[in-house]
Amino acid sequence: xxxxxxxxxxxxxxxxxxxxxxxxxxxxxxxxxxxxxxxxxxxxxxxxxxxxxxxxxxxxxxxxxxxxxxxxxxxxxxxxxxxxxxxxxxxxxxxxxxxxxxxxxxxxxxxxxxxxxxxxxxxxxxxxxxxxxxxxxxxxxxxxxxxxxxxxxxxxxxxxxxxxxxxxxxxxxxxxxxxxxxxxxxxxxxxxxxxxxxxxxxxxxxxxxxxxxxxxxxxxxxxxxxxxxxxxxxxxxxxxxxxxxxxxxxxxxxxxxxxxxxxxxxxxxxxxxxxxxxxxxxxxxxxxxxxxxxxxxxxxxxxxxxxxxxxxxxxxxxxxxxxxxxxxxxxxxxxxxxxxxxxxxxxxxxxxxxxxxxxxxxxxxxxxxxxxxxxxxxxxxxxxxxxxxxxxxxxxxxxxxxxxxxxxxxxxxxxxxxxxxxxxxxxxxxxxxxxxxxxx
Numbered sequence: 009x010x011x012x013x014x015x016x017x018x019x020x021x022x023x024x025x026x027x028x029x030x031x032x033x034x035x036x037x038x039x040x041x042x043x044x045x046x047x048x049x050x051x052x053x054x055x056x057x058x059x060x061x062x063x064x065x066x067x068x069x070x071x072x073x074x075x076x077x078x079x080x081x082x083x084x085x086x087x088x089x090x091x092x093x094x095x096x097x098x099x100x101x102x103x104x105x106x107x108x109x110x111x112x113x114x115x116x117x118x119x120x121x122x123x124x125x126x127x128x129x130x131x132x133x134x135x136x137x138x139x140x141x142x143x144x145x146x147x148x149x150x151x152x153x154x155x156x157x158x159x160x161x162x163x164x165x166x167x168x169x170x171x172x173x174x175x176x177x178x179x180x181x182x183x184x185x186x187x188x189x190x191x192x193x194x195x196x197x198x199x200x201x202x203x204x205x206x207x208x209x210x211x212x213x214x215x216x217x218x219x220x221x222x223x224x225x226x227x228x229x230x231x232x233x234x235x236x237x238x239x240x241x242x243x244x245x246x247x248x249x250x251x252x253x254x255x256x257x258x259x260x261x262x263x264x265x266x267x268x269x270x271x272x273x274x275x276x277x278x279x280x281x282x283x284x285x286x287x288x289x290x291x292x293x294x295x296x297x298x299x300x301x302x303x304x305x306x307x308x309x310x311x312x313x314x315x316x317x318x319x320x321x322x323x324x325x326x327x328x329x330x331x332x333x334x335x336x337x338x339x340x341x342x343x344x345x346x347x348x349x350x351x352x353x354x355x356x357x358x359x360x361x362x363x364x365x366x367x368x369x370x371x372x373x374x375x376x377x378x379x380x381x382x383x384x385x386x387x388x389x390x391x392x393x394x395x396x397x398x399x400x401x402x403x404x405x406x407x408x409x410x411x412x413x414x415x416x417x418x419x420x421x422x423x424x425x426x427x428x429x430x431x432x433x434x435x436x437x438x439x440x441x442x443x444x445x446x447x448x
Contacts, residue, residue: 031431039301045076048098048133051126052081058096061124061135066094070181071426075300078103082182095182096137107136110144141170145183145203149238153201161229161241163190163197189244196244197229201237207355208235214354215240221272224265226343226350245350250389251339251376257347259339259389263396265351266365270331270402274359280330283360287320290419297422298440302433308440312418315447319411320361328408330359337365338372339389363404367412369393374413375420378438385413385446410446417443 033054040050051057052068058081059065070082078099085092099107107123114121121138125131141150154170164174171177171188178198179187185202202208212235215228226242234241250258295313299306334341335356343350370386380387384406397404417439424435 031433032429035302035433043076045100046079046098047101047130048135049073049079051133051135052079052096052098058083058135061126062096062137068428071428072182073425075297076100080182082180093140093177093180094137095140095143096135098133098135101132104134107134111136114138114142140177140180140186143182143186146186146201149201149203149205150186152237153199153239157199157230157234157237157239158190160231160234161190161192161197161199161239162194163192163199185238197241198244199239199241201239203238205236205238208238208240211235211240211354214357217272218269218351218354221268223268223272224261224348224350225354226352242352246343246345246348248344249340250342250344250349251372252344254388255344255347256388256392258342258344258349259392260396260399261347261349262342262351263393263398263402264400265349266334266337266393267397267400267402269334269351270362270365272332274330274332283330283358288317291316294419294422298436301422301425302436305437305440308444312414312440312444312447315444316411316415316418319447320415328361328363331362333358333360333362333365334368335360335364337368339369339376340372361408361412362402363408364412364415366390366394366397366404367409367414368416370409371413371416371420374417374442375439378442381442385410414443414447417446 036053037050040046040053043049051061053071055067058068064085066083066085068081068083072080078097080095080097082093082095085094097107111121111123113119119138119142121136121142121144124135124137126133141147143150150170158164174191176189177186178189179185183203185200187198187200190197190199200208208230209232212228212230212232215225218225219227226245229241229243230239250262291313295309298309334351334354335358336353341351341353343352367385370384370390373386373390374381377387386393386409394404394409421436421439421443423429424432424439429435
């Protein structure tokens with residue numbers, strides 16, 4: 009095994025002006041102490057430890073953790089472009105051979121995956137690190153985008169190093185997807201590259217349906233060949249999204265657009281029993297993860313799960329009419345240009361209760377401003393959204409909105425940990441409390 013010892017690299021530099029909150033560091037260390045199957049866990053949760061290991065200052069931006077198995081993080085260096093992003097992964101000892109194989113294959117191709125290891129006495133800690141271009145599941149589709157896709161999309165040739173400026177990275181979720189803004193001869197193009205090609209292909213077909221039904225969406229620039237490589241793209245549009253501030257006309261129009269989506273032909277849809285089974289699975293997985301991260305929340309999480317199972321998980325064929333829903337609706341899925349709107353990111357479209365989208369929007373508005381959360385889910389934007397929705401013929405009960413808001417709050421309760429919030433234990437606890445308030 010070829011591993012670069014810490015002592016042979018530069019000493020890590022502390023992030024200037026950025027210190028972990030004691031609550032986060034204490035919770036991370038407690039988690040690592042409980043999960044002894046992953047010796048390197050604390051090294052990929054702590055900015056300073058990872059910086060020390062890499063010999064440069066980095067900030068962890070995203071974490072994916074599989075208890076007793078592995079942890080994968082995205083990190084960012086100072087600077088711009090894809091070169092400022094990277095990923096780090098560590099596993100249980102019995103899976104370390106997979107990291108070694110990937111590093112060996114990368115080195116043979118002149119790639120950038122390395123295995124790094126602290127000095128004694130941490131010889132059991134092994135971490136694989138690499139750049140975005142060497143994100144193992146994403147790598148084939150990113151290479152196709154570089155060699156073939158950019159031309160098909162009308163984007164300008166990339167810099168000498170793929171994805172460097174003038175390309176800008178908008179979102180990077182390791183081993184899942186990369187969203188980047190790429191210049192063209194006219195309007196910049198926002199390109200999403202996903203691991204799953206079927207996700208992009210289904211999105212291409214859906215975008216065409218939405219456009220034909222008059223839904224305000226962005227035109228799809230990717231063709232079938234792009235979609236076969238997990239790539240979708242749209243022209244850059246608007247001045248931010250609905251989460252950026254009060255914009256009553258845009259929120260109202262978003263409600264009208266949502267009603268139009270719910271009014272589309274939903275097709276045959278999934279088996280109601282399968283839909284309930286999926287909801288139950290999501291609730292069980294979230295309960296398991298939260299109680300793993302914060303064992304002290306086991307009792308309130310059990311109460312919340314039970315209440316949600318009795319509502320969203322038990323509706324089945326006798327519940328509200330099933331319609332085509334966005335599946336992940338929130339203010340940041342609504343691009344705005346003055347009062348004009350465009351709905352984006354239809355990756356989780358399904359048939360479900362129409363209140364699911366409205367409750368999801370309300371929950372995310374509460375998450376954005378916990379102190380402003382009132383007696384009902386959501387705030388000013390949600391009220392405008394529902395007004396527009398009802399004016400356009402949509403029907404929804406406030407009780408169902410509250411139920412689905414509680415569902416979204418619970419599923420999102422893992423996000424403070426994943427997104428490395430400075431006090432993720434407190435943020436997660438708030439999600440649980442707020443959900444229990446709404447579904448009491």
